[in-house]
Amino acid sequence: MVFIQKAQPEHVKGIARVCTEGYWATYDEMYSAEYINAVIKEFYNEQRILKEVESSSREWGGYFVALDNGEVVGAGGGGMISEKVGEIFVLYLDPDRLGEGVGTKLLEAITRQQKEEFGAQEQWVSVAKGNEKGIPFYEAREFIYQSERPVYRSNADDKIISLRYWRKL
Numbered sequence: 001m002v003f004i005q006k007a008q009p010e011h012v013k014g015i016a017r018v019c020t021e022g023y024w025a026t027y028d029e030m031y032s033a034e035y036i037n038a039v040i041k042e043f044y045n046e047q048r049i050l051k052e053v054e055s056s057s058r059e060w061g062g063y064f065v066a067l068d069n070g071e072v073v074g075a076g077g078g079g080m081i082s083e084k085v086g087e088i089f090v091l092y093l094d095p096d097r098l099g100e101g102v103g104t105k106l107l108e109a110i111t112r113q114q115k116e117e118f119g120a121q122e123q124w125v126s127v128a129k130g131n132e133k134g135i136p137f138y139e140a141r142e143f144i145y146q147s148e149r150p151v152y153r154s155n156a157d158d159k160i161i162s163l164r165y166w167r168k169l
């Protein structure tokens with residue numbers, strides 16, 4: 001049985017693991033190894049995740065984890081980008097655990113926080129163009145495509161386009 005809860009410091013290693021493995025599994029075919037390693041090093045290192053687990057505000061509501069028998073099998077989080085508008089900033093699963101409803105449970109937990117604690121009435125998410133795991137998931141959860149925008153990274157040649165999706169809550 002998979003349970004969702006706010007992440008604690010003891011979950012930091014598991015969050016780093018699912019984000020790193022999830023990132024590789026999602027983008028291996030799309031981006032250079034150099035780019036993937038740079039993103040993982042910047043965002044999914046344990047020091048940064050610990051800080052992000054310990055901080056919670058409107059702008060960053062903290063990490064949520066999906067736990068199976070105490071093991072982290074998914075992680076995600078978001079925050080408010082304006083008065084009544086929330087955004088999902090990160091959502092990754094253990095690549096062996098896709099399609100079991102764990103992503104939906106994490107999305108629901110983050111969404112409940114944004115609605116109940118922060119008054120969100122709508123929600124955004126950015127998904128990389130070509131991410132054939134993320135796009136069908138958000139579309140199944142009633143996000144609607146709005147626009148695309150380039151993602152600029154100084155250290156890579158990868159031309160990365162991010163798709164903006166939106167839904168009413």
Ligand SMILES: CC(C)(COP(=O)(O)OP(=O)(O)OC[C@H]1O[C@@H](n2cnc3c(N)ncnc32)[C@H](O)[C@@H]1OP(=O)(O)O)[C@@H](O)C(=O)NCCC(=O)NCCS
Nearest residue numbers: 026091092093098099100101102103104133134136137140
């Ligand atoms: C996106 C992700 C979090 C979805 O989590 P998940 O647990 O696999 O998704 P769920 O099992 O909750 O699926 C929910 C719905 O999305 C649909 N769906 C999910 N993945 C899909 C896919 N690859 N193709 C088609 N439909 C898909 C399911 O059919 C389901 O719809 P239903 O309940 O109406 O039948 C997960 O696939 C993942 O971690 N992907 C890699 C990382 C990523 O892309 N993250 C998002 C970047 S912001």
